[in-house]
Amino acid sequence: MAGVTMVQALNQAMREEMARDETVLLLGEDVGVDGGIFRVSDGLLDEFGEKRVVDTPLSEVAIVGSAIGLALYGFRPIAELQFSGFSYQAFHQVEGHVSRYRKRSQGRYTVPLVIRMPYGAGVRALEHHSESREAYYAHTPGLKVVIPRSPRKAWELLKASIRDPDPVVFMEPKGLYRRGREELPKDRRKVPALDGAEIVQEGEDITVVAYGAMLYRAMEAVKTLEREDVVNAEIIDLQMIAPLDSDTVNASVQKTGRAVVIHEAPRTLGVGAEIAARITEESFLSLEAPVKRITGYDVQVPMFAREQLYLPSEERILQGMRDTLAF
Amino acid sequence: MPIKTVDLDSEITHLSILDEKGRVDEELEPDIPEEDLLDLFKTMLLVREFDERKEKLQRQGRIGTFAPVRGQEAAQLGSIYALRKTDWFVPSFRETAATIWRGMRLEDDLVYTAGYEEGIRFTKESRDLPIAVPVASQIPHGVGIAWGIQLKGADDVVLTFFGDGATSEGDFHEALNFAQVFRLPVVFLCQNNRWAISVPLHKQTHSKTLAQKGIAYGMRSLQVDGNDILAVYVATREAIERARKGKGPTFIEALTYRLSFHTTADDPTKYRPADEVKEWEKRDPLPRFQEYLIKRGHLDRDMVKNWTTAAVIEVDHAVERFERRLDGMGRDPDAIFEHAYAKNPPYVERQRREVEDWVRARREEGGGE
Ligand SMILES: Cc1ncc(C[n+]2csc(CCOP(=O)(O)OP(=O)(O)O)c2C)c(N)n1
Numbered sequence: 001m002a003g004v005t006m007v008q009a010l011n012q013a014m015r016e017e018m019a020r021d022e023t024v025l026l027l028g029e030d031v032g033v034d035g036g037i038f039r040v041s042d043g044l045l046d047e048f049g050e051k052r053v054v055d056t057p058l059s060e061v062a063i064v065g066s067a068i069g070l071a072l073y074g075f076r077p078i079a080e081l082q083f084s085g086f087s088y089q090a091f092h093q094v095e096g097h098v099s100r101y102r103k104r105s106q107g108r109y110t111v112p113l114v115i116r117m118p119y120g121a122g123v124r125a126l127e128h129h130s131e132s133r134e135a136y137y138a139h140t141p142g143l144k145v146v147i148p149r150s151p152r153k154a155w156e157l158l159k160a161s162i163r164d165p166d167p168v169v170f171m172e173p174k175g176l177y178r179r180g181r182e183e184l185p186k187d188r189r190k191v192p193a194l195d196g197a198e199i200v201q202e203g204e205d206i207t208v209v210a211y212g213a214m215l216y217r218a219m220e221a222v223k224t225l226e227r228e229d230v231v232n233a234e235i236i237d238l239q240m241i242a243p244l245d246s247d248t249v250n251a252s253v254q255k256t257g258r259a260v261v262i263h264e265a266p267r268t269l270g271v272g273a274e275i276a277a278r279i280t281e282e283s284f285l286s287l288e289a290p291v292k293r294i295t296g297y298d299v300q301v302p303m304f305a306r307e308q309l310y311l312p313s314e315e316r317i318l319q320g321m322r323d324t325l326a327f
Numbered sequence: 328m329p330i331k332t333v334d335l336d337s338e339i340t341h342l343s344i345l346d347e348k349g350r351v352d353e354e355l356e357p358d359i360p361e362e363d364l365l366d367l368f369k370t371m372l373l374v375r376e377f378d379e380r381k382e383k384l385q386r387q388g389r390i391g392t393f394a395p396v397r398g399q400e401a402a403q404l405g406s407i408y409a410l411r412k413t414d415w416f417v418p419s420f421r422e423t424a425a426t427i428w429r430g431m432r433l434e435d436d437l438v439y440t441a442g443y444e445e446g447i448r449f450t451k452e453s454r455d456l457p458i459a460v461p462v463a464s465q466i467p468h469g470v471g472i473a474w475g476i477q478l479k480g481a482d483d484v485v486l487t488f489f490g491d492g493a494t495s496e497g498d499f500h501e502a503l504n505f506a507q508v509f510r511l512p513v514v515f516l517c518q519n520n521r522w523a524i525s526v527p528l529h530k531q532t533h534s535k536t537l538a539q540k541g542i543a544y545g546m547r548s549l550q551v552d553g554n555d556i557l558a559v560y561v562a563t564r565e566a567i568e569r570a571r572k573g574k575g576p577t578f579i580e581a582l583t584y585r586l587s588f589h590t591t592a593d594d595p596t597k598y599r600p601a602d603e604v605k606e607w608e609k610r611d612p613l614p615r616f617q618e619y620l621i622k623r624g625h626l627d628r629d630m631v632k633n634w635t636t637a638a639v640i641e642v643d644h645a646v647e648r649f650e651r652r653l654d655g656m657g658r659d660p661d662a663i664f665e666h667a668y669a670k671n672p673p674y675v676e677r678q679r680r681e682v683e684d685w686v687r688a689r690r691e692e693g694g695g696e
């Protein structure tokens with residue numbers, strides 16, 4: 001099959017960035033000899049050696065904390081946390097320091113590191129391996145939060161994140177790790193800087209906002225909707241949860257008058273809530289219907305036998321769009 | 328003002344009672360009733376069989392990923408046997424042998440591993456915590472329970488399990504410090520199985536022993552041969568007795584080995600030399616215990632054969648019950664919304680109804696999953 005998976009795309013992005021810039025290095029649990037438990041760093045140890053691809057002892061706080069120090073000293077570390085569910089062990093370093101060294105030193109110091117972590121449901125995993133808690137990070141000013149939707153996007157956004165002057169929490173939808181393949185661009189050097197949302201499909205009747213794994217479900221649901229209901233949806237991939245690009249969303253809503261937001265994270269105080277608030281603030285007079293959130297529920301992610309009941313399904317998304325169109 | 332050596336007032340002992348051939352040090356040999364010895368042995372056989380079956384079930388997609396016990400049965404059973412039913416058991420995620428000893432039904436473990444909350448069953452009297460997946464996170468909980476015991480003046484004890492990798496986490500260090508500062512009735516049982524997924528012990532720490540990490544906190548700390556069920560039992564029993572008498576915590580480093588993969592998602596051939604595994608196969612805790620029991624005259628080869636068959640049958644039955652239960656369980660959404668709060672807020676109840684409506688609508692359409 002042609003093209004690469006998201007795992008391979010991420011691997012390729014790191015490989016290229018490490019070859020381009022010798023200050024880039026990767027540290028984390030099992031990232032070296034094992035190549036990462038999802039094989040995202042496969043082969044990197046052989047290529048760059050154990051000074052730049054580092055199997056650390058089992059401590060998230062020291063991984064992130066020392067990545068801060070490396071960044072302060074001039075390196076561009078990529079800190080891999082094995083699952084987002086174990087990123088909280090390092091949370092105080094992220095909230096207390098990663099997000100504010102620039103501020104605390106009045107611009108003298110910055111920490112341009114990338115914290116990578118697989119997140120989200122859909123791989124029949126154990127407890128603590130399926131959550132979608134991007135809002136924790138997005139709620140912290142000073143951080144960028146990036147979520148790719150596809151192999152090509154993963155490649156592009158990871159490279160842009162590594163080059164970005166600010167710290168980036170890079171959340172990888174692990175349900176998409178091996179789902180689908182895409183070709184990477186021919187010219188590997190050109191990488192657009194991190195820059196907000198992307199309109200994936202243009203349309204006039206309804207704005208559909210999503211990111212990560214839910215974007216695929218949204219696209220499938222839109223296909224059915226367009227086939228059966230003769231409407232056109234505009235689909236927006238947020239790509240970045242922070243800073244949140246609501247201008248793209250508002251411009252779209254001012255055209256369509258209707259919006260749904262889809263994410264697998266819990267509904268309350270999630271990304272959808274912020275999107276809905278910003279639409280209300282800036283596009284109120286264009287609205288023909290309330291902004292609809294189709295999301296995970298406000299309870300703990302269930303164990304995997306029921307995770308599909310928890311996640312927004314295509315049916316739920318379709319119904320949500322229909323309700324919004326019929327309002 | 329010369330340079331002087333600081334007396335740390337502590338040393339680390341290493342305890343071993345049963346060697347690799349099943350020969351016993353009679354001076355150190357504990358007096359365990361025959362019936363209990365045989366029970367422990369049967370449980371070892373059962374756990375082995377159960378591990379193997381789970382691997383098969385996982386490969387067939389009937390259950391999800393899990394962490395096998397193989398090689399660590401003595402470390403778990405020797406220690407848990409020293410605990411009273413009314414004491415507290417605080418596991419990490421690999422303590423299936425200890426959990427079975429505490430009374431967990433195999434079928435429940437399978438239901439849980441198949442991704443269903445219905446596999447989690449605690450009685451009101453239970454003093455066992457659920458498995459803790461975030462490494463080392465359970466250790467402070469054990470400390471807090473011990474603190475409660477002390478405050479209440481009860482004579483219970485807490486036994487907390489974790490691995491070598493866990494000793495790199497802050498939770499471990501901070502918990503040990505608390506435990507010693509408050510002299511709490513807790514025993515820390517570290518199963519040093521030499522690997523944390525792909526990271527070998529020598530990359531995890533440059534400490535000569537893990538036990539000395541306890542010494543850093545002023546804690547009584549020792550090493551035992553973790554594949555020697557008698558040594559593990561003796562060390563844990565003593566630690567528990569001390570804790571019960573108010574003499575404070577103990578850190579036990581049980582030297583053992585993970586003979587199998589980390590979890591079913593893992594491929595150890597990528598990072599672990601086969602020779603090393605072979606070396607440790609020779610120190611397998613099961614044949615060693617078996618030889619001891621035979622030499623003691625408690626056991627003969629026929630019994631081993633019969634009990635091995637019995638273990639297979641017991642697991643067969645558990646699998647049958649598990650599959651029957653899965654059939655009946657369906658995928659109704661209640662388990663998603665139950666136990667989220669003492670009482671769900673109204674909007675969560677509305678979400679519950681939303682899911683129920685979806686499921687009902689689907690059923691009425693005759694749609695499957
Ligand atoms: C805080 C945290 N980080 C990472 C993981 C992923 N993980 C699961 S088990 C494990 C290794 C644990 O090693 P050890 O403590 O030696 O226990 P063992 O698996 O050998 O029983 C890792 C890194 C986790 N579960 N929790």
Ligand SMILES: [Mg+2]
Pocket residue numbers: 490491492518519520521522523524
């Ligand atoms: Mg270990």
